[in-house]
Amino acid sequence: MQRVLLKRGAWTPEEDQILASYIEAHGPQKWSHVPKKAGINRCGKSCRLRWLNYLRPDIKRGNITPEEEDLILRLHKLLGNRWSLIAGRLPGRTDNEIKNYWNTVIKKKLQIREESRSESENRSVVRTKATRCTRALIDQELINGGEVGFKESTVVALSEDCLQDHDSLFFIEEMVDHEMCFSWELDSLSWIMD
DNA sequence: AACGCCTGCAACCGCATCTGT
């Protein structure tokens, strides 16, 4: 028996027209029979998907509004990746559309938010380290008491940039570890002690 | 203009669930 090779890939306007006319006349049922009866060289599954995601007359075109996005976020928090359930709460939107929107737009936004959150957490960790180092430096000064030379690089390392620069911080830690003797300007470090 | 990279989205695939026999 010869097997008919079913067409795949993008739908043509002609195919859309045939499918839409057929569904309007007979209703969306028995998808496995639709291709044969309508005269479309596609599988029933493909016809169903095309109708549900593109040809249905109640489909809402255009961008997802901020209100819809907010609703998607809230529903996703409740339901997880249950796209069809989420779509059911957004009239005119399909599960495929919402899934795509989530995977492209929302996921990216959440990733950026997550990155900035972890960066701020990281800053906090570095700040704690820097504070610890500075205290150690001050303690050392109190112990040593004597006059020491000014080392500009140390002060620079403890500036705001230091909080983003692990190397600078490690440099200071190293000096503390090796009980190196140096000086600093307390005024320029005061912010870090707050 | 040509090329490569990136993005968004339509469509496919595989599996789960439903329905009829």
Next chain:
DNA sequence: GACAGATGCGGTTGCAGGCGT
């Protein structure tokens, strides 16, 4: 209950179009 076919769903892929170089 067992099975087969139909349907539904979520993950993934492939491609067209936009954009930068």
